[in-house]
Amino acid sequence: MMNCKVLIVSDSHGMTGELQELYNRHAVDVYIHCGDSELPAAHPALAGYSVVKGNCDFESAYPTNYVEKVNGLSIFVTHGHLYNVKMTLQKIWYKAKEAGAQVACFGHSHVMGAELIEDVLLINPGSILLPRGRRERTYALLDVQNKQATVIFYELSGKEVAKESFVLQ
Numbered sequence: 001m002m003n004c005k006v007l008i009v010s011d012s013h014g015m016t017g018e019l020q021e022l023y024n025r026h027a028v029d030v031y032i033h034c035g036d037s038e039l040p041a042a043h044p045a046l047a048g049y050s051v052v053k054g055n056c057d058f059e060s061a062y063p064t065n066y067v068e069k070v071n072g073l074s075i076f077v078t079h080g081h082l083y084n085v086k087m088t089l090q091k092i093w094y095k096a097k098e099a100g101a102q103v104a105c106f107g108h109s110h111v112m113g114a115e116l117i118e119d120v121l122l123i124n125p126g127s128i129l130l131p132r133g134r135r136e137r138t139y140a141l142l143d144v145q146n147k148q149a150t151v152i153f154y155e156l157s158g159k160e161v162a163k164e165s166f167v168l169q
Helices: 017-025 090-098
Strands: 003-009 030-033 049-051 065-070 073-078 103-105 113-117 120-124 138-145 148-155 160-167
Touching: 003 017, 003 065, 017 030, 030 065, 030 073, 073 090, 090 103, 090 120, 113 160, 120 138, 120 148
Parallel strands: 003 030, 030 049, 073 103, 103 120
Antiparallel strands: 003 138, 065 073, 113 120, 138 148, 148 160
């Protein structure tokens, strides 16, 4: 039985107070930063976050990707630049499948979205600094109850922007 809540943020490009604000705003099982924080790994704004290395990050302590397991859910986390996510989601989908993940979280394109491709839910939270395709600076909250996954996108202020539901396998 999969039950968990996950906060997903990406492409904060040097922002600090906002990351701490999101951490304090939402009580979740895991906090994920999909890269391009442009902060050192020991920075207090990243306390509590699991972070990957983006193309604008020079911190060697960050992994390029990892798998987060939380309450029966397996989440593949990467920035996306190594998988050409601006052009296609096929490579990241294959990598998530290879890792045995039901969910893949990534950033890089600064475009928010969630899409279920076969049995992998792909989530890009957008950017809390420089969004593309919309004005709102966004992040995402994934709520999984049994096999029902709900992805809620919020703007930085906490106002809900969009909500989508999916059934995981």
